[in-house]
Each structure stands twice: as structure tokens, then as C-alpha cells.
Amino acid sequence: MLRYMTIIFSILLITACSNSTVIDTEKKKEKTVQDNIVISEDGKISFKIYNTAGVPEERVDIIKKEISNAYKVIHQFIKTDYTPSEKINIFLLEGNENSWGLRSEIKLYSVRNGKYPLVHEMTHTLLGYGNNFDDSKGYLTQEGLGVYMENTYGKQSYPVHKVMNYLMDKEKIIPINKLIDLTTDDFFFRPPFVEYEDVVLQWISYTHAGSFITFLIDSYGLEKFEQVYNQDQLEKKMQDIYGKQLEKIEEEWLHFIEKNEQELTSNDMMKIDHFYNMNSVIDHINVDEYQSH
Numbered sequence: 001m002l003r004y005m006t007i008i009f010s011i012l013l014i015t016a017c018s019n020s021t022v023i024d025t026e027k028k029k030e031k032t033v034q035d036n037i038v039i040s041e042d043g044k045i046s047f048k049i050y051n052t053a054g055v056p057e058e059r060v061d062i063i064k065k066e067i068s069n070a071y072k073v074i075h076q077f078i079k080t081d082y083t084p085s086e087k088i089n090i091f092l093l094e095g096n097e098n099s100w101g102l103r104s105e106i107k108l109y110s111v112r113n114g115k116y117p118l119v120h121e122m123t124h125t126l127l128g129y130g131n132n133f134d135d136s137k138g139y140l141t142q143e144g145l146g147v148y149m150e151n152t153y154g155k156q157s158y159p160v161h162k163v164m165n166y167l168m169d170k171e172k173i174i175p176i177n178k179l180i181d182l183t184t185d186d187f188f189f190r191p192p193f194v195e196y197e198d199v200v201l202q203w204i205s206y207t208h209a210g211s212f213i214t215f216l217i218d219s220y221g222l223e224k225f226e227q228v229y230n231q232d233q234l235e236k237k238m239q240d241i242y243g244k245q246l247e248k249i250e251e252e253w254l255h256f257i258e259k260n261e262q263e264l265t266s267n268d269m270m271k272i273d274h275f276y277n278m279n280s281v282i283d284h285i286n287v288d289e290y291q292s293h
């Protein structure tokens with residue numbers, strides 16, 4: 001019965017419009033769909049944009065250019081054994097939640113206010129993350145590279161060394177071996193978000209990862225970094241590749257941050273999302289329990 005009614009309704013609808021209007025509408029629909037696809041310059045990957053947040057077409061056009069440019073740098077930035085998906089859906093979403101870069105989809109938030117971390121998420125999606133986007137290979141090199149790439153090629157600049165310096169002043173330092181230990185790393189990078197302190201701990205952890213990996217790349221180069229990116233048994237792997245114990249490299253990094261004394265200015269603080277909120281509870285974060293190596 002329902003189907004019969006639908007058919008009648010469709011016939012009425014079609015006869016109500018002129019034929020050319022129907023064809024025009026169809027063409028327009030098709031054009032919009034095609035318009036929202038970006039093919040990578042090497043023709044290997046098609047990105048399809050879903051404008052779920054309903055942002056203006058101009059913004060979608062900007063994002064399309066950004067996707068194209070980001071692909072050019074990211075896919076050849078380091079060699080990995082990961083082959084990205086040929087089809088990647090990019091969802092432009094309402095709200096300011098954490099964005100995600102998965103195997104064949106990117107969920108991008110903060111699109112309306114222009115604070116979407118596109119390059120960060122595309123770095124995960126194009127270079128691989130864990131074993132099929134799980135946590136089996138930790139978070140440090142992957143999130144650290146995401147922060148580095150967004151800072152270098154994206155629009156969301158984050159003064160990562162300055163914030164690290166600030167965390168050191170506040171004595172909120174988490175040893176790297178705790179951040180890469182597969183039995184404890186979820187606690188830092190994927191906390192349950194029950195309390196606001198969870199958000200702050202995640203921010204502290206991402207800052208450590210971003211600052212440490214930026215230091216590694218800047219001081220020791222990409223060739224070495226690509227050999228430790230997204231690898232199993234990271235601590236051992238790093239010792240093999242860098243010829244030093246993780247603790248030694250960590251010391252060099254903290255010394256570098258201290259020596260450079262890049263102060264986080266109030267201007268920097270204002271630019272960091274939720275800085276003042278996070279700062280107001282930072283003293284509740286007790287990192288002493290993570291200090292033992």
C-alpha cells in the first residue's frame with residue numbers, strides 16, 4: 001500500500017515539474033557530488049567530502065585545496081610500509097570535539113570556526129597508525145608527527161616547545177617511557193574523559209609527544225625518524241636506530257627545551273584553545289606517581 005502511494009506521489013511530482021527542471025536538478029545534484037571529490041595529484045586516492053556541518057561552499061572549496069596540498073607533502077614525507085585506502089571520506093562535522101583520522105575516514109570538527117586539524121588527521125590517515133588504526137603500536141610517534149605536521153604545514157600552529165617549557169616550570173613532566181609503555185599509554189592519550197583533569201592530562205601527553213618528536217626530527221633528521229615511526233617495541237627500536245638509550249635522548253630533549261627558554265607569552269596562551277581552563281586545574285594533575293623509571 002505504501003509503495004503504491006509512493007509511486008502515485010512520484011508521478012504527481014514529476015508531472016508537476018517540467019522535464020527540463022527535473023533534468024537540471026539531477027545535473028546539479030551530480031555536480032555537487034563531483035565537486036566534493038578531490039583526487040590526489042598522482043591519481044591514487046579520492047577524497048570525498050561530506051559537508052554535514054553545512055558550511056558555506058567557499059569554505060568547502062578552501063578545504064579541498066588544503067586536502068590537495070596536504071596530500072602532496074604528507075604522502076612522501078616519510079616512507080612507511082602502510083598503503084593508504086584508495087577512497088577516503090572526509091566528514092565536516094558540527095561542534096568542537098576531538099577530530100579523528102582513521103583508515104578510510106576523517107572526522108573533522110571545529111570546521112565552522114576554522115580550527116580543524118586537517119593536516120594532523122591526514123597524517124594519521126595517509127601514513128598509518130598502529131595495526132589498522134588500533135593502539136597496538138602506541139601513540140607517541142604517531143601523535144607527535146601529527147602535531148609536527150600540523151605545525152609545519154597546517155593552519156593550527158601550536159607553540160609546542162614553549163608549552164613544554166611551561167609544563168617543565170609547572171613540574172608536569174611525564175617520562176617518555178611511561179608514554180610509550182603499552183600497558184599505561186591509554187591512560188595518557190585516550191583517557192576516559194570522566195573528569196576535566198582527563199582532558200588536561202591528554203593535553204599534557206600530546207604536548208610531550210609533539211615536542212619530543214619535533215626535537216627528534218629537527219636534531220636527528222627524517223631518515224632516522226621514519227625507521228621508528230609506528231614501530232613495535234619502540235624503546236628498543238629507538239636505541240637501535242639512534243644508538244642511544246631512550247633516557248639519554250630524553251635528557252637531551254629536556255635540556256634543549258630548558259636551554260632555549262622559550263617563554264609562553266600571554267599572547268600564546270590566548271591562542272591556545274581552553275588554555276586558561278586547563279591551566280586552572282593543572283595543579284590537580286599529580287605526575288609524581290609516574291616518575292619512577
Ligand SMILES: [Zn+2]
Nearest residue numbers: 120124143146
Ligand atoms: Zn592525532
